[in-house]
Amino acid sequence: MARDLLGVSRLSDPVLRRWLHGLPGVDQVGAEARVAGLGTRSIKTTAKAFAIDLAISMIDLTTLEGADTPGKVRSLCAKALVPDPTDPTTPRPAAVCVYGDLAATARKALGDSLIHVAAVATAFPSGRASMPVKLADTRDAVEGGADEIDMVIDRGAFLAGRYLQVFDEIVAVKAACARPDGTAAHLKVILETGELATYDAVRRASYLAMLAGADFIKTSTGKIAPAATLPVTLVMLEAVRDWRELTGTQIGVKPAGGIRTTKDAMKYLVMVNEIAGPDWLTPDWFRFGASGLLGDLLLQRQKLATGAYSGPDYVTID
Amino acid sequence: MTRFDYAPAPESRAVVTIADSYGLFVGGDFVPASGPSFPTVNPATEEVLAEIGQASAADVDRAVAAARTAYEGVWGRLSGAERGKYLFRIARILQERAREFAVLETLDNGKPITESRDVDVPLAAAHFFYHAGWADKLGYAGLGGSPAEPPRPVGVVGQVIPWNFPLLMLAWKIAPALACGNTVVLKPAETTPLTALLFAQVCQEADLPPGVVNIVTGAGPTGQALVEHPGVDKLAFTGSTEVGKLIARSVAGTRKRATLELGGKAANIVFEDAAIDQAVEGIVRGIFFNQGHVCCAGSRLLVQESIHDEVVHRLKRRLATIRVGDPMDKNTDLGAINSATQLARVREMTAVGQAEGAERWSPACTLPDRGFWFAPTVFTGVSQAHRIAQEEIFGPVLSVLTFRTPAEAVAKANNTPYGLSAGVWTEKGSRILWMADQLRAGVVWANTFNQFDPTSPFGGLKESGYGREGGRHGLGPYLTTGATR
Missing domain, CATH: 3.40.309.10 (Aldehyde Dehydrogenase; Chain A, domain 2)
Incomplete structure (x- = not known):
């Protein structure tokens, strides 16, 4: 498929380089001005209520700490199953995102709920390991019951122009997502945009990941600053929009890290709505990688329902 | 709700008070116009917002006389530093009353509130801030004179502005004129006079000496009376190329200077x-x-x-x-x-x-x-x-x-x-x-x-007019150099 799209019989670094560097550039000032313009949208009343519930349903509720324990993961799953004990109409988040070794714990705690288990793999967050290790990491998480795998690209290879290596690694990890029954875990490809530095590089990395078979493209690990930003997500939303026009295949987008408030989430949803289009406004095609965001969304949800702020003590802290 | 439809998010219009009718602003006071009044409407609803006085030739004459008195009596003699203080004060009041100006501009002009709020009003204030800074530095602008003897103002300036950026065009005109020591008679467009009249209140609030800024409202004949008035030393016009040509013909052979910012097809x-x-x-x-x-x-x-x-x-x-x-x-x-x-x-x-x-x-x-x-x-x-x-x-x-x-x-x-x-x-x-x-x-x-x-000069070539507004270049038309005065 990649070879057909590029019109070549064999992929190589020069072939990929020509294609990626032939993409239109991103003007930094213009892209940031567009984000600032969309940031002035005023989301009120019914639109706000809709957007809050939508945002909650798009969260990958995340814990990715060295100090994570099965107990902490179970507690996070409990929160995912009942986000707001005072209001059973509250939607559930899309997934719980953990390290691979805790995927089985999460799977068990979530039971037969529709909440997915997402696991980071491929020597997250640095990606600095040999391919066999990365693939074993991936298989281990899939066997543990992960529905979704969040892999990292080799940024060193990407920035050095070894595009074929990045491509091949994504293809190999995608293959490792396959289960014996013929189904496969969804693959999210983390570009770690904070290390790519320019919007041109973000656009090229997005196209490379989509070409290699990513189901989702994701901004960040959350371990590097800056993590997700609005302009980076804008560039990625433009990429998936244009990719669908080019190939007919729809790819999801996941900004992760640094999104903490309802106001932030609203800005992202406005951008999804007006850049990629309403087709992306579902948990199937857009996710927030976040831990603290859920609490603020719940506070704002209670405020809309009751007309008064309840205060942080009325939102559970897990 | 199954789609992300943005609910209405209307800005409140409670922040503005619109009178039933308005007169002219001459010599520091609001005075009735002698001509018949005309309505200004909200183009988004066709609702009549207020009745506006139509300035006759006699009214324009009184306004020019008030500007002359203010020029010779006060403003033309004031030091640059003192003029700068007034301009800084006006700029700050524009910022303080920014919401009021934005709402009024949107009601009278029809432009989106986000634009009047984020573009027109902040830029108008920025023009006053920028030119306030120039007022006591004109001798350093390289436009003649010297730091010890800065270039002199031109005198009484007649200014005619369009309806597309009513307050902003007012700021482009009035701020440099005042910074350079001139007094002005300004005619806003007949469809959008309200923010200019609110600006007149700002002049009062800033204790600007009476007659330094005069606002005469009306349509073409009022503008014509201002353009042809012999007491005007300089004209500044922004508008159509058609009217610009009429103005250029009118000033040809007179002592008046003119700058014209006209149409475009960019x-x-x-x-x-x-x-x-x-x-x-x-x-x-x-x-x-x-x-x-x-x-x-x-x-x-x-x-x-x-x-x-x-x-x-x-x-x-x-x-x-x-x-x-x-x-x-x-x-x-x-x-x-x-x-x-x-x-x-x-x-x-x-x-x-x-x-x-x-x-x-x-x-x-x-x-x-x-x-x-x-x-x-x-x-x-x-x-x-x-x-x-x-x-x-x-x-x-x-x-x-x-x-x-x-x-x-x-x-x-x-x-x-x-x-x-x-x-x-x-x-x-x-x-x-x-x-x-x-x-x-x-x-x-x-x-x-x-x-x-405001720091960047703006203006046209060919039939888009002549003269520049903004930046150092924008000061020139409002100054006479030592050699020519």
């Missing part, structure tokens, strides 16, 4: 190597900002042949998300056409475009029943010979043409009697410099469009 030139998504944004900003009621609007899109289809496709996709409607709603992108007259002009020109054979397209959008509305419109297949490629439409209407080589882009861009502005979109720095050198336009924007700043 080329927005997109090369095949441009950052396309941002270029599309620039095209949108170029022609749909302020409903296209912008003299420097990028109304002619020149797109390189090889990317024509892609750019047009992306532009149409983008225009499908433009929100047309209630200008007071904070999510509105495109507001109302300023007047029934202007709407008729836009309709006439788009009918001409169709008759000439260009292909017309507008996104699906429902326009309000009352008020003056026009959907964003794109004409493709336009050639230089078409009237819609030659004449200023002054509405949300874009004409798309193609070019093959940079030389052809330059030839087409310059093939107009106008020369106000142009835009160039390319990732190639050397081409930007070459194009800027070749384009006969007063302002050339590179990878952006419709950016304004």
